[in-house]
Amino acid sequence: MISVRGLSKTFDRTIHAVRDLDLDVAEGEVVVIVGPSGSGKSTVLRCINLLEIPTEGTVVVDGADLTDPSTDIDKIRAEVGMVFQQFNLFPHLTVCQNITLAQRKVRGRSRQEAEEMAMAQLTRVGIPEKAEAYPRQLSGGQQQRVAIARSLAMEPKVMLFDEPTSALDPEMVKEVLDVMLELAAEGMTMVVVTHEMGFAKAAGDRLVFMDEGEIVETGMPDEVFSNPRHQRTRDFFDKILY
Amino acid sequence: MILAILVWMAFKIITDDDYDLAWTRIWPGLRITIEATAEIFAIALVIGLVFGMGQLSRNVVSRNVARTYVEFVRGIPILPLMFTLALVIVPQATNALNGRLDAWFGWEFKLSFQWRAVVTVALIYGAYMAEVFRGGIQSIPPGQVEAGRSLGLSRRQTMNSVVLPQAMRAMIPPLGNNFIAILKDTSLLSVLGVLEITQRARQFSASSFKFREGYFVSVFIYLVLVMALSLLLSVLERRMTRDLKGGR
Numbered sequence: 001m002i003s004v005r006g007l008s009k010t011f012d013r014t015i016h017a018v019r020d021l022d023l024d025v026a027e028g029e030v031v032v033i034v035g036p037s038g039s040g041k042s043t044v045l046r047c048i049n050l051l052e053i054p055t056e057g058t059v060v061v062d063g064a065d066l067t068d069p070s071t072d073i074d075k076i077r078a079e080v081g082m083v084f085q086q087f088n089l090f091p092h093l094t095v096c097q098n099i100t101l102a103q104r105k106v107r108g109r110s111r112q113e114a115e116e117m118a119m120a121q122l123t124r125v126g127i128p129e130k131a132e133a134y135p136r137q138l139s140g141g142q143q144q145r146v147a148i149a150r151s152l153a154m155e156p157k158v159m160l161f162d163e164p165t166s167a168l169d170p171e172m173v174k175e176v177l178d179v180m181l182e183l184a185a186e187g188m189t190m191v192v193v194t195h196e197m198g199f200a201k202a203a204g205d206r207l208v209f210m211d212e213g214e215i216v217e218t219g220m221p222d223e224v225f226s227n228p229r230h231q232r233t234r235d236f237f238d239k240i241l242y
Numbered sequence: 243m244i245l246a247i248l249v250w251m252a253f254k255i256i257t258d259d260d261y262d263l264a265w266t267r268i269w270p271g272l273r274i275t276i277e278a279t280a281e282i283f284a285i286a287l288v289i290g291l292v293f294g295m296g297q298l299s300r301n302v303v304s305r306n307v308a309r310t311y312v313e314f315v316r317g318i319p320i321l322p323l324m325f326t327l328a329l330v331i332v333p334q335a336t337n338a339l340n341g342r343l344d345a346w347f348g349w350e351f352k353l354s355f356q357w358r359a360v361v362t363v364a365l366i367y368g369a370y371m372a373e374v375f376r377g378g379i380q381s382i383p384p385g386q387v388e389a390g391r392s393l394g395l396s397r398r399q400t401m402n403s404v405v406l407p408q409a410m411r412a413m414i415p416p417l418g419n420n421f422i423a424i425l426k427d428t429s430l431l432s433v434l435g436v437l438e439i440t441q442r443a444r445q446f447s448a449s450s451f452k453f454r455e456g457y458f459v460s461v462f463i464y465l466v467l468v469m470a471l472s473l474l475l476s477v478l479e480r481r482m483t484r485d486l487k488g489g490r
Contacts, residue, residue: 051388078394088389092407101403102393147389154393 001027001158001189002048007057009043009213017043019213020057025158030190032200032221035210036236041193044210045160048191049080062157078106081151085163087143089135089150095122096131099150107154114153121149125179141172148179159183161192197241201225209233244465251462264455267446271439272463278360278428278438283421285364290371297376308372315369320430323366328358328434359431367424374420378413379405411482418475422468429464439463 002025009018018040025031033041046052047059050066050073059066064076090098099121100114109117122128125145127138135143144164151159161180165173177199184190184203194200200207200221207221209228217224217233225241228234254261296308315323332353340350353361382405390400432441439460447456 049392051392074391074394074396077392080392082389082392084385084389086383086385088383088385090386090389090404090408092411102390102395105399105403106394150393 001025001029001062002191003058003060004044004048005058005060007044007047007059008055009040009047009052010055016213018047021213021215023208023215025189025191027189028187030184030188030192030203030205031208032204032206033191033193033208033210034195034197034200034236035216039210040213041210042162043213045082045162045191045193048158048160049077049082051082074106078102078154079157081154081156081159083144083147083151083159083161083164085166087135087140087147087167089143089147091135093134094131095127095133095135095138095146098135098146099153102150103153117153118149121153122146124152124182125149126175139172140168141175144168144172144176145179148176148183152183158189158191161190161194163193163195165194165196195240197225209236211236244469248462248465251458255459255462258455260452260455261459263450264443264446264452264459268439268442268456268459269463271437271442274356274431274436274438275425275428275467278356278363278431278436279421279425281360282364282367282424282428285361286367286371286420286424287417289364289368290373290375293368293372294375294379297372298379312369312372315366318366320363320366320427321433324359324362324430324434327362327365328355332358355434356431356436359434359436363424363427363430367420367427370420371417374413374416375409377416378409381412382408414479414482415475418471418479422471422475425467425471426464 002023004021004023007018007021007023008016010016021040021044023031023044033044035041043052047054048061048066050059054067057067061076061080064071066073066076089095090101093101096115096118099118100109100111103109103114103117104111107114119128119131122131125148127142127145130138130142130146135146138146148164164180165176168176173196177196180190180192180199181203190203192199192204204221206218207224208215209217209224209230209232211232217228217230224233225237228237255265256262293308293311296304297312299305299308336351336353344350386404386408387400390404391397395403428438429440431438432444435441443456443460447453450456
């Protein structure tokens with residue numbers, strides 16, 4: 001579904017965020033990327049829907065090469081959902097309008113179709129009663145669930161999560177992770193950057209450990225946790241697990 | 243305090259013959275003052291939108307043109323620019339063009355002094371408004387654009403549905419302030435002899451030697467206008483931001 005080859009991203013010509021990275025994600029697979037901050041995990045994710053333009057390498061999503069200038073990037077992005085650390089809901093629109101905007105403008109759905117889909121997705125994430133609320137009236141956890149519903153309403157083939165629980169109060173982390181777990185169980189193809197090792201264990205088909213812009217180690221989550229092969233991986237888990 | 247002064251002025255105009263005379267001579271200028279304010283605001287709004295967006299364009303040329311315009315115009319005081327435009331540029335352009343225009347189209351290029359003055363002030367405020375538009379759009383966090391684009395919206399769709407509606411709310415207070423500033427700066431039109439409030443006050447005072455009455459009345463009119471406008475603006479502002487605050 002996703003095939004990344006030789007991906008490099010350099011900022012200001014001197015900062016190498018990602019170096020010569022290869023990554024494949026199969027259909028229905030849940031890949032969890034972990035690593036210290038500044039290791040380039042978010043940059044990889046953002047290159048997969050071209051929010052960052054790769055300095056080198058190719059990114060192929062569902063058969064389309066994103067780095068080819070002739071590719072219609074807006075079309076690909078509609079197939080790739082993205083959930084941000086800061087939610088990024090549109091504050092001037094209600095929850096329902098947040099979810100219907102792109103459906104109508106990009107998918108060309110009628111107002112009624114889009115609203116039905118919005119309600120279906122809001123029910124799925126457990127807050128159908130908030131449809132007419134504005135984002136500010138919601139808690140962080142609720143906002144993030146709306147953001148997930150907004151992406152799902154586009155019926156994407158892949159979902160990308162960029163530290164979706166990092167900006168949340170601790171008691172709201174679970175409600176978001178529960179939605180993600182359910183999504184994984186339904187067979188959605190997902191790439192998740194997170195610090196939630198519990199989620200990686202429960203839902204991850206594969207764990208990728210990154211450091212300094214490179215993939216250091218990859219494997220089954222349980223294996224990598226209990227028996228890391230590299231010193232850098234071991235150091236990282238020593239610091240965060242207790 | 244201000245209210246007391248206004249009431250006293252109104253009282254004077256009604257009871258005192260000299261003030262009453264000044265009032266009848268000056269207040270017909272109100273129509274030109276208001277007309278000019280509306281014209282200047284409208285033209286400046288268009289200039290501001292074009293050059294504000296130009297500054298944020300991906301195109302290097304339009305970015306530099308817009309940037310240069312804003313920096314250039316902001317560096318010139320209004321009066322020298324007004325004299326230059328009205329007494330040098332327009333007459334020379336007229337001379338250079340009209341022979342040909344007349345021969346080709348049977349039409350001559352003419353611009354009244356009132357329009358020359360209006361255009362000058364509009365050019366200046368256009369540059370200020372370009373900064374308002376730029377600032378308003380840039381005040382929207384980049385995450386908003388990313389969220390829009392990641393849903394598959396195009397650049398234009400993201401600008402129109404996500405960024406501009408939010409930026410408009412941020413721009414209303416500064417645009418309102420500019421409107422009030424324009425109203426006050428229409429008094430500069432008097433240096434080109436445009437018969438707005440200030441020019442009428444000057445003429446009345448100079449011919450009757452009643453300087454106090456003449457200028458007090460003109461100040462009174464400006465004050466009333468500006469206070470009414472500020473009131474209107476604060477109501478508008480409250481209304482525009484209400485849904486954003488979400489009635490919590």
